[in-house]
Amino acid sequence: xxxxxxxxxxxxxxxxxxxxxxxxxxxxxxxxxxxxxxxxxxxxxxxxxxxxxxxxxxxxxxxxxxxxxxxxxxxxxxxxxxxxxxxxxxxxxxxxxxxxxxxxxxxxxxxxxxxxxxxxxxxxxxxxxxxxxxxxxxxxxxxxxxxxxxxxxxxxxxxxxxxxxxxxxxxxxxxxxxxxxxxxxxxxxxxxxxxxxxxxxxxxxxxxxxxxxxxxxxxxxxxxxxxxxxxxxxxxxxxxxxxxxxxxxxxxxxxxxxxxxxxxxxxxxxxxxxxxxxxxxxxxxxxxxxxxxxxxxxxxxxxxxxxxxxxxxxxxxxxxxxxxxxxxxxxxxxxxxxxxxxxxxxxxxxxxxxxxxxxxxxxxxxxxxxxxxxxxxxxxxxxxxxxxxxxxxxxxxxx
Numbered sequence: 124x125x126x127x128x129x130x131x132x133x134x135x136x137x138x139x140x141x142x143x144x145x146x147x148x149x150x151x152x153x154x155x156x157x158x159x160x161x162x163x164x165x166x167x168x169x170x171x172x173x174x175x176x177x178x179x180x181x182x183x184x185x186x187x188x189x190x191x192x193x194x195x196x197x198x199x200x201x202x203x204x205x206x207x208x209x210x211x212x213x214x215x216x217x218x219x220x221x222x223x224x225x226x227x228x229x230x231x232x233x234x235x236x237x238x239x240x241x242x243x244x245x246x247x248x249x250x251x252x253x254x255x256x257x258x259x260x261x262x263x264x265x266x267x268x269x270x271x272x273x274x275x276x277x278x279x280x281x282x283x284x285x286x287x288x289x290x291x292x293x294x295x296x297x298x299x300x301x302x303x304x305x306x307x308x309x310x311x312x313x314x315x316x317x318x319x320x321x322x323x324x325x326x327x328x329x330x331x332x333x334x335x336x337x338x339x340x341x342x343x344x345x346x347x348x349x350x351x352x353x354x355x356x357x358x359x360x361x362x363x364x365x366x367x368x369x370x371x372x373x374x375x376x377x378x379x380x381x382x383x384x385x386x387x388x389x390x391x392x393x394x395x396x397x398x399x400x401x402x403x404x405x406x407x408x409x410x411x412x413x414x415x416x417x418x419x420x421x422x423x424x425x426x427x428x429x430x431x432x433x434x435x436x437x438x439x440x441x442x443x444x445x446x447x448x449x450x451x452x453x454x455x456x457x458x459x460x461x462x463x464x465x466x467x468x469x470x471x472x473x474x475x476x477x478x479x480x481x482x483x484x485x486x487x488x489x490x491x492x493x494x495x496x497x498x499x500x501x502x503x504x505x506x507x508x509x510x511x512x513x514x515x516x517x518x519x520x521x522x
Contacts, residue, residue, distance in 0.1 A: 161390055161420045164410075165201040168193070171412035172358070173214040173224075173258070176402030178449045179522075180204075182410055184417060185211040187227065187275070195417065209233075210275070213258035213358075213398075218265045218447055220521040225256035227275045232256050232267060232292065245298050248290065251283035258310050258358060258398070263446055263517060264337055265294035270307035270321060289321055291338065301340050304330065309359040309369065309398070313380070314441040314455055320346060320367060322356035329356055329369060329378070346382050358398025358412075363444055363453040363490055368409065370396035375411060390418060406445055406453075438462070440507045440514035443493070447519040450496040454479065456507055460486045464509045468493060468518075471502055479505070495520040 169188035176182055181196035187210050194204040205211075209228035217223050222235040223244070230253045231246035244267065246253060255276050259269035272287045289307050291299040305325035312319055312334070319332045319340050329347045332340035347367075349356050354372030361367055365380040368388075372395055377386035388409070390396055396413035408421040439457040446452060454466070464484055468477040476498060479491040493505070500522045506515045 159420055161388065161411075161418050163391075163416050163418050165193075165195055166416040167201075168412075168415050168417070170397075171415065171417055172212050172397050174398055174400040174402075174410045174412050174417065175214040175216065175222075176400055176406070176410065177216060177220070178404060182400075182402055182417070183214055183222070184410075184412055185214060185224075187212055190228070192224075205235075210277075212256070212275070213269070215259050215261050215267075216447065216521075217261050217267070218263075218519055218521075220447065223259060223261065223267060225259055225269060227255040227257075228277055230255060230277070230280075232259065232269055244296065245290070245292050248284060248288070248298060248300060252280075254282055254284060254287060257308055260310050260312060262312065262316055262337065263442055263519075266338070267292040268301070268310060268312075268319065270310050272306045272308060272324070274306065289340075293338070299338070302332070302343065308355075309357055311359055311361050311367070312442075314361065314363070314365050314444055315439070316442050320359065320361075322359060322369065324355040324357060327351055327355050329359070329367070347376075347378050347384070349376065354395050357395060360399050360401060360409075361444070362401070363406075363455055364488065365441075365455075368399055370399055370411065370413070372396070373413065375399060375409070388420060390414075392416065401445065405451055406448075438507070438509055438512040438514070440516060442516055443505065443518045447521040448495070449520060449522050451492055451494045452518060454491045454493060454505055455488065456491075457488050458484055458486050458509075462486075462509045464507060466491055466505065466507050468503055468505045471504075476503065493518075 168186045171184055172187055173185040185192050190207045192205040192208045194202045209226040211224045211226050213225040215223050224233050226233050232244045234242045253271045254273035257270045257272055261267055268291050273282055286303040288303045289301045304323040307321050308324045309322040317334050319334055322329050327349045331344050331346040333342040335341050349371050357370045359369040367378040369376045373390045373392050375388040379385045390413050392414040399411045402408050402410050408419050411418045441455040443452045443454045465481045466479040467475055469475055500520050503518050504515055
């Protein structure tokens with residue numbers, strides 16, 4: 124009887140597993156263009172990670188085990204960008220266009236200067252070395268937020284911190300401990316930067332915090348749980364509608380701002396997808412590091428609208444994405460009711476450089492694309508005005 128009961132239980136578990144897989148595949152198809160295909164763009168990488176895009180260089184990504192940072196462009200393919208890289212993992216750019224990296228080999232966050240030198244931004248907390256700085260993101264005020272798990276401490280070295288933390292490096296260089304997780308990994312902000320998302324790989328969970336005064340985080344909540352048989356949550360990015368793209372196992376999960384799975388991009392590999400980033404000039408191609416390769420898929424239905432029918436209670440203006448950018452960026456806003464609005468871009472002197480929209484719009488979520496192709500590098504502002512609302516945010520063009 125016990126054997127029969129065990130077999131029956133296993134059959135039920137298998138049925139539920141197949142059901143989840145089939146439902147996920149149906150959902151993912153509804154969010155992709157029917158002609159969209161995942162394409163391998165390069166291979167032969169030992170452990171690809173940290174993809175990041177810039178219009179001047181193309182795609183950069185790290186090979187942790189290979190101790191190399193690679194550059195990929197459509198014309199030349201894969202080329203060595205930096206060798207050795209001190210086992211670099213995560214990559215991003217600061218507001219001045221400098222490459223910022225989490226170096227596991229030297230257990231630090233580093234900035235690559237334009238003259239080729241490296242500046243260490245943080246290598247310890249209260250006198251104790253970081254574990255192995257992993258993924259990182261730059262806020263629009265220039266602060267760097269990063270994760271520090273302990274699964275890649277260099278051989279022969281000891282762990283000095285008793286926890287695995289999430290940190291902030293202020294624009295002035297101060298290091299601030301924010302919170303801890305079992306294994307903090309991927310990290311990103313919501314579009315308006317009022318929320319911070321961090322993956323806990325060990326727990327297969329994504330957590331979210333409120334960002335307070337642009338510098339601290341509070342009100343930790345469980346945002347989403349990756350089913351254990353789909354692998355652990357790794358890197359993640361956000362799209363222009365606030366949906367989270369989280370890499371794990373052989374897929375990228377798409378999760379709405381409400382914490383609901385709305386899609387899944389399946390990859391032709393059995394090894395875990397490690398990270399992803401938006402690229403190409405319009406930022407509508409998703410580049411994915413997975414296995415020993417790098418993939419891309421286009422066209423995604425980027426800017427997938429939140430499928431909830433709930434409208435905001437007030438007008439919302441979000442931070443543009445990407446920021447910094449060159450040449451285009453997306454500006455998102457939400458209207459609770461039919462309104463007359465004005466959305467314009469200004470330079471630092473207050474001179475109008477572009478009217479993105481002026482007129483009546485129905486209630487809903489909207490995206491305006493702004494091109495800075497004919498503008499010089501620098502700081503600009505965009506302003507959304509309507510009855511009883513006047514919102515302004517900063518954007519940065521880097522060429």
